[in-house]
Amino acid sequence: MSARAPVLAARMLLRDWRAGELRVLAAALVVAVAAVTAVGFFSDRVRLALELQATELLGADLVVSADHALDESLLERGGQTLRRAEAVEFPSMVIAGDQAQLASIRAVSREYPLRGHLRISRELFAPDAEADGIPPAGAVWLEARLATQLGIAVGDAIDLGDARFRVDAILTVEPAGGGIGMFNLAPRLLFNAADLASTGLVQPASRVRYRYLFAGEADAVRTFRAQVEPALGRGESLESVGDARPEVRGALDRASRFLGLATLVSVLLSGVAVALSARRFIARHLDYCAVMRCLGASQRLILGVYGLQLCMLGVASALLGCALGYLAQFGLESLLGALLGIGLPAPSMRPARFGAGVALVTLLGFALPPLLHLRNVPALRVIRRELGGPGGARLLTWLTGVAAMAALVWWQAEDRLLSLYILLGAAAVLALLAAVAAGLIALLRQLRHRVGSTWRFGLLSLTQRAGTGVMQVMAFGLGIMVLLLLGVVRGDLLQEWERELPEQAPNRFLIKILPEQVDAVRDFFARSGLQPPELFPMVRGRLAEIDGRAVAAGDYHEDRARRLVEREFNLSWAERPQPDNRIVAGAWWGADGNGAAEMSVEVGLAETLGIRLGDTLAFRIAGAELRARVTNLREVEWDNFRVNFFVLTPPGVLDAFPATWITSLYVPADRYAVLNELVKTFPNVTVIDVSAIMDQVRRIMDRVALAVQYVFLFTLIAGLLVMAAAIHASLDERVRETVLLRTLGASRRQLLRGLATEFVSLGLVAGALGALGAGFIAQVLAHNVFHLSYGWDPGLLLIGALAGGIGVGVAGVLSTRFVLNMPPVQALRGL
Template structure:
C-alpha cells in the first residue's frame, strides 16, 4: 500500500527531483488515495461543516452590510441629517440656507387615522409629514391602486392628499380617491406608497406609514404638548458646504439633537441587525469549536495510522523536513478542498437565512462579496493547522526503530504545547468573528468555562457509572455484556470525556433553542393576567379629561387617567450629565432622551417600595420624587441624590426620597419618576390611560377616535404579536445554524469512535478468542454507546435548564418552571442517538475474524 509513497519520499529526500514540486505532487497523490480509502473523510467533513456554518452567516451579514453601505444616502434621503426630538432652532435652518445647501424637513409621529366615509375603520399609523423638496436623495414610488404596478414620483404628496402604504390601505379598507380622517382634518388618499428611501430597511417597524404634506399638519391639531415627535432636517450639497455647515452648527446643538451621515446611517437598524448577526455568528462559532475537537481527533487517528509508513520512509533515507513537507502539503490541499466545499455549502445554506432576513427588511439585498468566502477559507485553514499541527509534528519525529519495535510510540514532547497554541489560535478566531473585544472575551471565557465544566462533570459521571457497575450484583446465567461496555468508559476515560463533552454542547444548544425557548416564551406570555390592559391611549389633552372619562364610562369602561409631563435629566448632584457621562450603553440611551414624569399622592397599584419612604401630606408641593429601582441602578442614583430636570425650558430641582419596584407584567401605565401633587402641575401636560378591550368590542376604538381625532390608541397586543413573530424568525434562523452544530457534534462522536477502532478491534478479537459470544460483545458496545449518549443528554439538559433560569431571571424577568421530563427525554434521546451512530461505526468489528484482528495488532 505504501510502496510508491515510500520510494517517492525517499527519492525526494535524496534529491533525485526537485523536492518542493515532487513533494507537492506526491502530497496530491496521497490525498487522493487517502480520501478514497476513508482516511481523510472525517477531517474534511469536520472542516466543511465549520466553514459552511460560518460562511452561511457571513454571506447573509455581507448582503445586509452591502445594502446599508450601497444605499447609505438613500437610507438618509439626504447627504446629511439633523435628528432632533424638538424643533430645530431658526438659526440652524437659516445657516443651511446661507451655505447654499438644499434642505427639506420631516416630522414623524404615531397617531390614529380613520376612513371618513362608509364603515369606520381605524388604525394606528406612523405619520410622516414632509416639506417641499423631499426626498433630497433617492426616490419615492407609488401605485394607483393596491397590487398595481408602481412608478417613481417626484416630491411628496401635494397639499390636501395623503399616501398610504399597503399595510395601512388594507387595514383601513381604503382606496385612492377615498377620504381619510387625520386628526381634525380630512384628506384624500392620492396613491399607494410602495417605496420610501429613508425607510428602505424597516427593521422592527410596527405601525404602517401615512405620508402627508407638511403644510397640512397644523390643521390636524396632532402636534400637542407631550406628543412624541421626531424632527428631521435633511441637507444635500457638496462636501465642502456640508462640512462648513456642520462646523458652524455643531456648537449650537442641544440635548436630543445629533447629526447622521452616510457612515452612521440608521444606527438603530445597524444595531438591531448587528445584534441578530452576533447571535448567528456566535451560533456558528460554537459549530467551529465543536468541529475543532473533531479535527483534533481525526488528525490524531490519521497520524497513528501513518506512523509505520513514516518509520519505513525514515529507514529509506527520508529526512524530517521531507516528511513535514509531504504531510504538510497533504493537509494544505485537504484544507483548501474542504474549505471550498464548505463555502459552497454555506452559500447554498445562506439562502435560508436570507429568507428570514428578507422578512425583516424591505429593501432588496445585493449579492454578497468575496469577503465571507475568504473568511471561510481562513477559518478552515486555521482550524486544520491549529489542531492538526501537533500530531503532524509527531510524524516527522517518528523513530526508525518503530519498524522493529512496534511498542515505541510517537514522542510526546511538545504535544501539550502544540494544542495550547491551537487553542490560542481558536480563541483569536473567536475574537475576530465576535468583532468586539469585550464581547469576544466574554465568549472565549464563557466557552472555556463551559467546556471545562462539562469535562469535569463528564469525568465524574464516567467514574460514577463505572463504580455503579462494579457494585451492581451479578447473577449467574445472565448476559452481562453491557456491564463490560459501561466499565469500558473508565478504561478509556480521556476519550469518553471528549465524546461526552462535545456531544453535550451540541445537544444543549438544541435544547436551549427548542424546549427551553418554548418554555421561556410560554412563561413570558403567561406572566400577564388575562384581563391585563391591551390598549394604551395617549395625547389626551387637559380640556378633554372630563369628556374622555364620560365617553369611557358610557361604554362601561373606567380606566385610570394619569398625567404625563416630559422632562430631560440634566444634572445629578449639581454635576451636569450627558450621554458622554456614562459608559453603559443603556444608560447613554436613557440620559439622551426625555423622561415621562407624573405625579401621584398614593402608591400606584403594582408598585412596591424598595427603599426610602412614600410621599406624606407634607411633601405636597415639595421637590421630591420616587424613582424606579431599575432606572436608579442603571444611572447610579441613590436616596438623597439631587436631580435637575429640564421641563419645557425650565429647571426643576428635586430630591430622590424613594425607590420603587414596578410590576411591568401588569401592563398598567407606569412611570420611571413620580412626584407628589403640586410639583409638576404648572408645566404643560398630557394624559394617558390603559384599558382592556374585549375581542368583541373593537368598534369602541373607532368610536373613540371618531369622537376625539387627536387621540392615539396603541394596540399593545398587536405590537407584541409582531415582535414575537420577529423573535420567532430570528430564533428559527439561529436554530438552523445550530443544525450545523449538531452535525459537528455527530462528527466528533464518529471521530472519537473510529479513533479507537484499532484498539477496539484488538480488544474485541481477544475477547472472542477467549470465548466471548457475539451477543455479549454487541451488548458491550451498545451499553458503552448508550452510556455516552445518556450522560451527554443528561449534562446537556442540566446546562440548558441552568442557562434558561438565568435568561428567565435576567432577561425575561419571569419565573421559569423546571420541566422534570426534560432530563429524562434528553437522556433517552442522547442514548438512542449515540447508540445508533456508534453501532454503525463499530458493528463491522464483530464480523472481523479474530485471527485477522490479532495479527493486525501484533
C-alpha cells in the same frame, strides 16, 4: 522548510484523502465552515435587510438637518452616487372654517421619502394604500387626528399661511422623521414643496427645520457621512439608521442573540469534532512519521509536510464550506424571501473570512500540539512500537484548542456577554462531564465483577480505556447537551418570547391626558366596554446637569446621545417598579420613599449619557429645577409596548410640576370607531397607533424562529459529526480487541452484546449529563441573556438519557459491526 515539503504535502494529502483517512476530519471542517458561513451570510443579509427596514423609519439612509438652509457645496459632497430629497418642517396653525389647530407642517420634494413609502386613505379610518408620490400642487395630506380635530373630511379646504389647499387624502403612514419623538408629535400635514413660497410661512425668524435626506450604497453613505460630519456647524446635525426605535431595536437585539447562539454552538461543536478527528489522524500517522524518520526525513521536513498538509486541508475545507454555506443561505432566502417582504441585499464577505478563520483556527488549534509532537516521534518506533505514542500531548492539545476556539468566538462575537456565558457554560459542563464520567467509569469497574459475561466484556473494554472513555463521554455529552439546548431554545425560549408580546398587546397610546380628565377617560373606556387601562403621569423636563457638570449635546459623539440631550425627557413617578422592569444596579425605594429626592434611570440611557449610580441629576422642568440622586438603574423591556419611562422618581417628588397622563391599551380592529369618539370627547388627547411597529416586531420574531430552525439543521449535523468522531476515536482499539476476542472464540452474539453494552452505557451516562448541562445553561441563558422566565423540565433528563443510550448505542454498534463480518486477520490489516 524544505522546498520539497509543499509537493510532498500535496501528494500525501491526496493519498490520505483517497485512502479515506481524512473524511471525518474534512467533513467536520466543512460542516463547521458551512454552518458558520450559512448562518453568517444569512444573518448578515438579514441584518442588512433589517437595517434597510430601519431606514424606512428614517425615510432615508442618512439625514442632515439644520435650523437654516444648508449650503449646496456641503450637500453636493454626496455627488451622483446618492439620491437626495428635501423636507422643510415647521409648526403652524392650520385653519378650517372657524377651527384652528397647531400642526407639524412638512413641505416635501418630489423624491420624498427615499426609503419606505407614504400610505394614504381617501376617507377617514378607511383602509389605506401606498401613495403614488407626494401630494400634488395645491393639495395637502394630513393625519386623521388633525382632520378630526378640525372637523373636516377629504375634499374640504384648509388655510395654511397665505395659501388655501384642498385636503387630498388622509396620511396614514409616513416614514417618521427621526428626531421627533413619538410623544411630542403634533399631527402631521404634508404638502408639496413647490407650494412652500405661496404660504409665506418661511420667514427669517420662523422656527424652521430643513431636512436633507440621502440614500444609496452603504459605502457611498459612509463616505458621505465621513465628509459631512466634521463640516457640520451649530444647529446642524446628522441622523442615521443606527437609531431605530427602541421597540424595534429591542426585538432586533434578541433576534441577533438567538442567531448568535446558534452560530456559536455550531462553531463549538465543530471544533470538538475537528479536535477528535485531528487527534485520530495524528495518532494514525505516528508510524508514518517513524518510517519517514527512518528513511532519513528531517524533523523540519516532517513538520513542514504535516503542517502544510493540514493547512491545505483547512483551506480546501474552508473553500468548500464557504461555497456550501453560500448555497445554503440561498435556500434560506427562498424559504424566507416572501416573509421578509423586502429583497435581501447581497451579503458581505465578512462571514466567508470568519468561516475560513474557523477552519484554520480549529484545525491548527487542535492539531498543532499533536503535530509538534509528531516531529519528535523517534525513528526507533519502527522497531519499538510503544515509543512516541500520542498520549503525551493530550492535555496541551485540548488547552490550546479550547483557547483557540475561545479567542475565535470572542473575536467574532457581536454579543460578548452571550459568548462568555456559552464559553463558561461549555467549560463548566465539560469539566463536570469529565469528572462525573471518570467517577462513573470507576464505579463500572467495580460493577463488572458482579455482572454476566456479556456485560463484563462491554464494561471491561469501557473501563480499560478510561481515558478514551472519559473523552467519549465528554464528546457525546457535549453533543447531546447542545442538541437538547437548541431544542429548548428553539422551542421553549422562542415561545416564551412570543408570550411576552401577546395577541392583545397594546396597539394604541393615548397621550396628553390632563390630570382632571384621568377619571373621565377611565369611565369612557368602562362605558365603551373596553378594559380601562392603567394611566401613568408624565412630566416633561430637560436634562441640565449630571453630577454638577452641565450637559450639552456637543459633549457627546453618539447621535443618540446628542438627540437625547437636545430633547425633553418624559419623567414619571411610581411607588413600585413595573413588572417588566428589572433593577440591575442599586435598589428601588421602599414604601416610605415618598418624596425622597431619588431617581431610577433606564440602564441603556444611563450608558449612552454616562450616568452612573449615585450621580445627582438636575432636570429643568417648566422653568424650575429638580435635583435628585440616581439610586437605581433599571432594565426595561421596550418590545412589549407597555408604557415605560427613562426616568422615574418616587411619588410626591414631581407634584409641583405640570403633568399630563399617558396610557397604552389594546383596541380590537372592530372597535376603532371608539377612538374617534374619544378624540371628539377629549380633543386635547392624542391617539398614537403603534400597531404597525408592533407588526414589525412580530414579523421579526417569526423570522427569527424560522432562522433558528434552519440553523438548527447545521448544528444537528455538527452534533452528529461529533458523535461520529467520538466513535471513531476508539475504533482502532476496539477493532483490535474485538478481533482478539474473536480469535479466542467469542461468538458474534457475545461480541455484539459487548459492543452494545459499551455504547449504550456510554450514551446513557453522556445523555443524562448532557441533559443536566442543557437544563443548566438554558436557565442561565433565559435569565441572564434573554430575560425570560424558564422553568426546569424534569422530562429533559429522561429524554437525554434515553436518546443518548439508544442513539449512541445504535450508531456505535453500526459503525463497529463490520469487524464481526470479516476474518480477524483482514480486520487487523486494515488498521
